[in-house]
Amino acid sequence: MGSETDHDNFDAVIVGAGQAAAPLAVALGAAGWRTAVVERRHVGGSCINFGCTPTKAMAASARVAALARRAAEFGLRAGTVEVDFPAVMQRARAIVARFRRRLEASLAGADNVELIFGDAIFQDARTLIVRRPDGESRTLAAAHVFINTGTRAALPPIPGLERLPLLHDDALLALETLPPHLLVIGGGYVGLEFAQMFRRFGSEVSLIQRDEQLAPREDPDVAEALREMLVEDGVKVYLEAKILDADRGRSSDGDSIALNLKTPTGPLRLLGSHLLVATGRRPNSDDLDLAAAGVETGADGYIRVNDRLETSAAGIYALGDVKGGPAFTHIAYDDARVLKTNLLGDGGASVADRPVPYTVFTDPQLGRIGLSEREARQSGRRVLRAHLQMAQVARAIETGEARGFVKALIDADSGEILGAAALGADGGELMAMLQLAMMGRIPYSRLHDAVFAHPTLAESLNALFAAPQPLPR
Numbered sequence: 001m002g003s004e005t006d007h008d009n010f011d012a013v014i015v016g017a018g019q020a021a022a023p024l025a026v027a028l029g030a031a032g033w034r035t036a037v038v039e040r041r042h043v044g045g046s047c048i049n050f051g052c053t054p055t056k057a058m059a060a061s062a063r064v065a066a067l068a069r070r071a072a073e074f075g076l077r078a079g080t081v082e083v084d085f086p087a088v089m090q091r092a093r094a095i096v097a098r099f100r101r102r103l104e105a106s107l108a109g110a111d112n113v114e115l116i117f118g119d120a121i122f123q124d125a126r127t128l129i130v131r132r133p134d135g136e137s138r139t140l141a142a143a144h145v146f147i148n149t150g151t152r153a154a155l156p157p158i159p160g161l162e163r164l165p166l167l168h169d170d171a172l173l174a175l176e177t178l179p180p181h182l183l184v185i186g187g188g189y190v191g192l193e194f195a196q197m198f199r200r201f202g203s204e205v206s207l208i209q210r211d212e213q214l215a216p217r218e219d220p221d222v223a224e225a226l227r228e229m230l231v232e233d234g235v236k237v238y239l240e241a242k243i244l245d246a247d248r249g250r251s252s253d254g255d256s257i258a259l260n261l262k263t264p265t266g267p268l269r270l271l272g273s274h275l276l277v278a279t280g281r282r283p284n285s286d287d288l289d290l291a292a293a294g295v296e297t298g299a300d301g302y303i304r305v306n307d308r309l310e311t312s313a314a315g316i317y318a319l320g321d322v323k324g325g326p327a328f329t330h331i332a333y334d335d336a337r338v339l340k341t342n343l344l345g346d347g348g349a350s351v352a353d354r355p356v357p358y359t360v361f362t363d364p365q366l367g368r369i370g371l372s373e374r375e376a377r378q379s380g381r382r383v384l385r386a387h388l389q390m391a392q393v394a395r396a397i398e399t400g401e402a403r404g405f406v407k408a409l410i411d412a413d414s415g416e417i418l419g420a421a422a423l424g425a426d427g428g429e430l431m432a433m434l435q436l437a438m439m440g441r442i443p444y445s446r447l448h449d450a451v452f453a454h455p456t457l458a459e460s461l462n463a464l465f466a467a468p469q470p471l472p473r
């Protein structure tokens with residue numbers, strides 16, 4: 001049995017096998033650094049195990065169900081559509097297992113990389129103790145430590161919530177039977193994606209949002225269009241709803257959870273069978289003993305870093321969601337690029353001013369990049385707004401997916417695109433085209449005149465940029 005006085009010396013220890021860890025470990029190992037990756041559960045972190053991967057696999061099943069129900073619109077007779085929920089979940093879990101295996105294999109096959117399962121905790125700035133699942137401990141020492149421990153679901157302070165069974169993170173993926181009535185607290189990206197997909201699987205879904213709009217970071221027109229789409233799918237959306245408390249409910253339908261709300265139209269008691277809490281995340285930084293290492297956090301627990309991802313302790317870095325800021329897999333992945341460049345390459349890489357695109361995988365998708373209207377107004381620039389309803393796009397009409405709109409904000413002086421929102425079929429891909437134009441500083445007038453194949457969604461850029469108008473103040 002290993003003892004805590006035995007030190008394993010590494011050049012680098014990465015705590016948490018999240019989205020940044022694998023690319024960083026493989027690169028460090030290839031450069032000859034002896035690298036340990038410590039993971040308490042599964043490689044791949046939130047994204048592969050209960051975030052992006054399973055939810056996008058499930059959303060794909062939900063989309064097929066929704067399309068199959070619309071078969072008659074396309075001139076087809078598909079009969080009654082039945083959702084085999086255990087099969088949907090089995091498919092999602094199989095994809096998760098496949099991604100996890102692939103990642104584990106890439107770490108196992110990497111030069112100079114050792115994957116160690118266990119909970120890591122700092123002893124001091126250069127030393128970590130890893131408590132392994134079998135009860136043994138290992139002490140790892142390294143000149144460079146990378147913290148990639150991600151986040152977990154944050155529970156809001158609602159009296160009674162702690163006594164109820166909650167669906168989030170792993171619990172949701174373990175579901176075997178379709179919830180008859182899913183209550184979703186929180187109208188952010190997690191809430192939006194789950195509310196729509198479970199409704200499409202056949203659950204009754206009630207979505208409770210405390211703010212006056214869904215997706216509070218988005219412009220009101222985008223949020224309102226998302227609300228309309230969910231309502232069209234049959235989701236009951238409650239805005240400006242304050243949850244006073246939660247308790248065990250009873251109804252003839254077998255509902256066992258009750259939420260007591262204060263809404264703009266009066267008090268409301270909502271009954272449901274299952275409860276998903278999607279009110280944001282909190283960082284996995286509280287059980288690392290960061291104080292022992294001299295690593296500072298903000299009051300919210302997120303680790304403080306500079307633009308080079310260096311923490312307050314020399315030689316210790318934080319990557320991915322645990323450092324706060326935009327919480328997306330591609331950002332965690334890009335954090336690894338910044339550190340690879342600075343530690344193994346030319347140096348000089350920074351997270352300042354990088355683009356932060358994202359796509360919310362509702363159907364249709366919301367693709368976002370750059371400034372929102374609110375931010376454009378605050379920027380003090382002269383801004384134009386280009387706007388196009390998807391109902392005017394040939395491809396969208398032909399494929400029967402004409403909901404939504406695309407809009408772009410333009411610097412009136414340079415003609416450069418400052419930001420865009422594409423809420424429509426393949427909105428994420430459409431947004432990526434606008435992102436490329438932003439990266440290449442291509443003025444909007446060139447996209448207006450560009451030749452795109454007909455009938456693609458790309459072609460809609462011609463019409464989008466036909467007549468941009470001054471952004472209303």
Ligand SMILES: Cc1cc2nc3c(=O)[nH]c(=O)nc-3n(C[C@H](O)[C@H](O)[C@H](O)COP(=O)(O)OP(=O)(O)OC[C@H]3O[C@@H](n4cnc5c(N)ncnc54)[C@H](O)[C@@H]3O)c2cc1C
Nearest residue numbers: 016018019040045046047051120149150320321327328329
């Ligand atoms: C439901 C849901 C859907 C999402 N969908 C998307 C999406 O479609 N697109 C997108 O870009 N992003 C999505 N995200 C966000 C995305 O999952 C995260 O931004 C991403 O996983 C962040 O990666 P990370 O590297 O910071 O850490 P994580 O992926 O969170 O991984 C952290 C790892 O550290 C481990 N760990 C923690 N503490 C310790 C410790 N003390 N010792 C050892 N190991 C430890 C954890 O077990 C975990 O494996 C989604 C998130 C959720 C919750």
Ligand SMILES: NC(=O)c1ccc[n+]([C@@H]2O[C@H](COP(=O)([O-])OP(=O)(O)OC[C@H]3O[C@@H](n4cnc5c(N)ncnc54)[C@H](O)[C@@H]3O)[C@@H](O)[C@H]2O)c1
Nearest residue numbers: 156186187188189190191209210278279280327359360361
């Ligand atoms: N497609 C994607 O890229 C994707 C998908 C899902 C999640 N994510 C990432 O995961 C992060 C977490 O997502 P999230 O949706 O959990 O958090 P979030 O912070 O995006 O949204 C939380 C929502 O809950 C609401 N809320 C908070 N407390 C409430 C209460 N007591 N009652 C009712 N509503 C309440 C907030 O107004 C907000 O709309 C996101 O910020 C995102 O970065 C990304």
